[in-house]
Amino acid sequence: MKIKIISTALTAFFLTATDARAMHISEGLLPLQWAGIWFTVAVPFMAYGLYHLRKRAAGDLSFKPLVGLLTAVVFIISCMPIPVPTAGTCSHPAGTGISAILLGPWISVLVAAAALLIQALFLAHGGLSTLGANIVSMGIAGSFAAYLVFIGLRKLRVPLILSGFLAGIFADWGTYLATSAELALGIRGDTAFLSLFTKIIIAFIPTQLPLGILEGAMTAGMVGLLSRKRPDILIKIGVLKPHEVKG
Numbered sequence: 001m002k003i004k005i006i007s008t009a010l011t012a013f014f015l016t017a018t019d020a021r022a023m024h025i026s027e028g029l030l031p032l033q034w035a036g037i038w039f040t041v042a043v044p045f046m047a048y049g050l051y052h053l054r055k056r057a058a059g060d061l062s063f064k065p066l067v068g069l070l071t072a073v074v075f076i077i078s079c080m081p082i083p084v085p086t087a088g089t090c091s092h093p094a095g096t097g098i099s100a101i102l103l104g105p106w107i108s109v110l111v112a113a114a115a116l117l118i119q120a121l122f123l124a125h126g127g128l129s130t131l132g133a134n135i136v137s138m139g140i141a142g143s144f145a146a147y148l149v150f151i152g153l154r155k156l157r158v159p160l161i162l163s164g165f166l167a168g169i170f171a172d173w174g175t176y177l178a179t180s181a182e183l184a185l186g187i188r189g190d191t192a193f194l195s196l197f198t199k200i201i202i203a204f205i206p207t208q209l210p211l212g213i214l215e216g217a218m219t220a221g222m223v224g225l226l227s228r229k230r231p232d233i234l235i236k237i238g239v240l241k242p243h244e245v246k247g
Contacts, residue, residue, distance in 0.1 A: 027127025039132030091207035097171035112139030137178035145174030168219025
């Protein structure tokens with residue numbers, strides 16, 4: 001009886017999950033050639049991220065568990081869709097701001113790829129054919145935007161919390177600029193790229209503008225919490241200097 005109940009619940013879950021397939025870029029939305037191009041772009045980043053992960057994990061046994069934890073964090077954060085019917089996809093937080101800050105952008109690409117693959121396989125969020133495009137937008141664009149903003153601000157001696165806040169915002173908005181470009185390139189037909197790109201950006205603004213600010217607040221909150229509770233982690237990865245730790 002229990003097995004039957006569990007089986008029924010799982011069946012219902014996976015059947016109803018298909019209604020959320022607009023999460024990220026939907027399955028089959030991009031033409032095959034564009035889907036292939038984005039996979040080609042994503043693969044070198046993932047390969048170097050894997051190399052970088054093995055290198056860092058070899059000298060620090062606690063690093064892989066941290067990567068696993070942040071993969072779960074990114075998975076959960078990016079599973080909060082707000083439909084944008086006019087754009088053929090959904091708005092949602094990305095979560096790559098915090099992973100880029102704590103792990104670096106290359107490994108953050110791997111984290112995003114793992115989260116996106118699980119969502120595509122088990123939640124029908126995004127798709128397998130568009131996985132490369134979603135990795136490029138959320139994993140590559142989001143991670144590198146966050147990391148470069150954060151590192152740049154810290155070099156300018158901007159406070160840690162504000163740097164984290166702005167990194168989170170740029171992770172989110174960078175993701176959606178890239179998504180808009182991918183959609184415009186893939187579905188434009190005879191329409192001018194810039195015209196369609198602008199329309200898609202405008203379609204995202206009502207949801208993504210506040211979501212970006214929310215993600216900035218979440219990223220700042222996580223960085224701030226670590227600086228108070230576990231400053232050793234931030235010091236170890238070079239985010240925080242020992243003299244910045246408050247007694």
